[in-house]
Amino acid sequence: MITTLALLLIRQTAGPTVQADPVVAAIIKESKTNSKVMAMLTEVTSKYGPRLTSSTNLDKASQWAMATFKKMGCKNVHLEPWGSFPVGFDRGRNSFGRMNSPEKRDFEFTSPSWSEGTRGPLKGKAVLNPKNAEELAARMADLKGAWVIMDRQPRRLRANEKPSPEVQAQIDLDAKVDAAGIAGRVYGSRSDLVITSGNFRDKTFESHPTDRSVTVRKADFDAIQKALTDGKPIELEFNLDQRWRKGPVVNSNIIAEIPGTEKPDEVVIVSGHFDSWDGPGSLGASDNATGSCTAMEAARLLLRAGAKPKRTIRFILWTGEEQGLFGSRSYVIQHEKELDKISAVFVDDGGSNYNGGYTGHPDMGPVLEAAFAPAVEAFPDLPMKFVVRANPKTSIGSDQDSFNAVGVPGFFTSESSVEKYGAQNYNFIHHTQHDHMKYVIPIYLDQTAVSHAVVAWRLANNPGLLPRYPKFDYTLNPASIPGFPGKTK
Numbered sequence: 427m428i429t430t431l432a433l434l435l436i437r438q439t440a441g442p443t444v445q446a447d448p449v450v451a452a453i454i455k456e457s458k459t460n461s462k463v464m465a466m467l468t469e470v471t472s473k474y475g476p477r478l479t480s481s482t483n484l485d486k487a488s489q490w491a492m493a494t495f496k497k498m499g500c501k502n503v504h505l506e507p508w509g510s511f512p513v514g515f516d517r518g519r520n521s522f523g524r525m526n527s528p529e530k531r532d533f534e535f536t537s538p539s540w541s542e543g544t545r546g547p548l549k550g551k552a553v554l555n556p557k558n559a560e561e562l563a564a565r566m567a568d569l570k571g572a573w574v575i576m577d578r579q580p581r582r583l584r585a586n587e588k589p590s591p592e593v594q595a596q597i598d599l600d601a602k603v604d605a606a607g608i609a610g611r612v613y614g615s616r617s618d619l620v621i622t623s624g625n626f627r628d629k630t631f632e633s634h635p636t637d638r639s640v641t642v643r644k645a646d647f648d649a650i651q652k653a654l655t656d657g658k659p660i661e662l663e664f665n666l667d668q669r670w671r672k673g674p675v676v677n678s679n680i681i682a683e684i685p686g687t688e689k690p691d692e693v694v695i696v697s698g699h700f701d702s703w704d705g706p707g708s709l710g711a712s713d714n715a716t717g718s719c720t721a722m723e724a725a726r727l728l729l730r731a732g733a734k735p736k737r738t739i740r741f742i743l744w745t746g747e748e749q750g751l752f753g754s755r756s757y758v759i760q761h762e763k764e765l766d767k768i769s770a771v772f773v774d775d776g777g778s779n780y781n782g783g784y785t786g787h788p789d790m791g792p793v794l795e796a797a798f799a800p801a802v803e804a805f806p807d808l809p810m811k812f813v814v815r816a817n818p819k820t821s822i823g824s825d826q827d828s829f830n831a832v833g834v835p836g837f838f839t840s841e842s843s844v845e846k847y848g849a850q851n852y853n854f855i856h857h858t859q860h861d862h863m864k865y866v867i868p869i870y871l872d873q874t875a876v877s878h879a880v881v882a883w884r885l886a887n888n889p890g891l892l893p894r895y896p897k898f899d900y901t902l903n904p905a906s907i908p909g910f911p912g913k914t915k
């Protein structure tokens with residue numbers, strides 16, 4: 427409980443919205459004097475690294491998140507399984523790629539998640555991909571043990587795609603090149619960003635493709651091509667420190683609560699996805715350890731402020747977001763009977779700019795504006811606004827979409843920046859080799875955590891649930907969730 431003197435001091439400095447509510451005042455004071463967002467962010471990224479869904483890293487980081495929620499004083503902290511992947515995938519920290527000759531050059535590169543590693547450094551000469559069967563026959567001996575330089579982008583068939591004759595010819599040729607015993611294929615990125623993705627489907631620990639594939643940034647690929655054009659012998663070396671993990675691997679969301687005192691069945695959800703891609707160089711910092719840590723910090727701020735909300739405030743760290751919003755979509759199906767009692771779901775997943783506000787139905791505007799007003803008072807340089815959104819089902823590509831699709835108000839913290847503190851260029855960072863701590867902007871994370879905390883607090887104590895769009899029909903498809911465990915609620 428805050429002292430009268432402290433309250434008086436805050437009253438003098440913080441204006442009318444904050445002074446009326448000692449919990450809000452205490453949230454802001456705790457953030458301004460004792461923020462822990464950066465400490466949590468540093469801990470999770472340095473101790474556990476990136477957190478691919480189905481990886482050992484994510485399992486360990488999830489245990490850390492649960493322990494951290496418990497230490498804060500959260501209740502009902504648990505893992506809630508949403509499905510499973512047939513096989514898991516782990517990437518170590520020792521991957522590298524380089525040219526040893528004719529010049530020494532370290533590459534920035536990636537390889538797909540759920541693909542074959544090298545089990546140690548693997549050297550080989552660089553050889554151009556044969557364009558047809560004749561070239562292949564002429565250069566068969568050359569290909570053995572070589573890193574094959576590709577003049578096209580990786581081509582993977584979509585589910586149920588019937589390949590055209592040209593594509594089928596490529597697939598047949600690729601199979602013959604594989605049979606020649608190559609080290610792997612080297613693709614060039616279109617820019618100096620290398621983007622990591624990958625597909626877990628139709629693979630098991632025992633049975634999976636064994637071809638290797640890397641993508642190097644454009645500058646590195648240009649250097650390889652120049653050496654090829656010059657006719658110089660080229661030696662490449664890759665250590666793809668990556669392993670299959672025996673499945674099925676159960677995947678879970680991480681859940682923690684501050685239980686409601688009057689209407690515990692009614693819920694405000696504050697969330698972010700905890701999983702990330704895992705390409706070399708990435709720690710999954712801005713996508714999305716930041717959004718996870720702002721949710722965790724919001725929990726801590728509320729508990730330190732002694733918040734006893736009327737409704738339950740539930741904190742959820744989703745997983746499987748990057749592969750298809752699996753954690754949140756499964757949650758919606760599993761909790762179908764509770765959907766009418768979820769007042770709002772907040773998702774922070776757009777990098778480390780600040781929370782510039784929300785979009786939604788016009789009736790939501792006054793409630794949300796009153797709810798976030800203290801955050802604007804606390805960070806007067808960082809304005810927030812409510813913007814009307816015409817389509818209730820508008821999707822942005824993160825976990826709030828799963829809720830908006832069924833009529834539960836879902837909000838994506840609209841990523842904003844001001845000149846004074848700079849802007850994070852999210853496209854340069856997310857899913858690339860640059861997603862590490864260097865590009866995180868601490869004050870924006872503090873503002874996001876405070877806005878989460880005060881908005882959740884105000885909505886949890888609001889006379890009614892947040893207004894909604896008119897009801898519409900929707901369908902839930904459990905078959906779209908890999909390894910869906912059944913409705914548990």
Ligand SMILES: [Zn+2]
Pocket residue numbers: 699713714747775
């Ligand atoms: Zn994300």
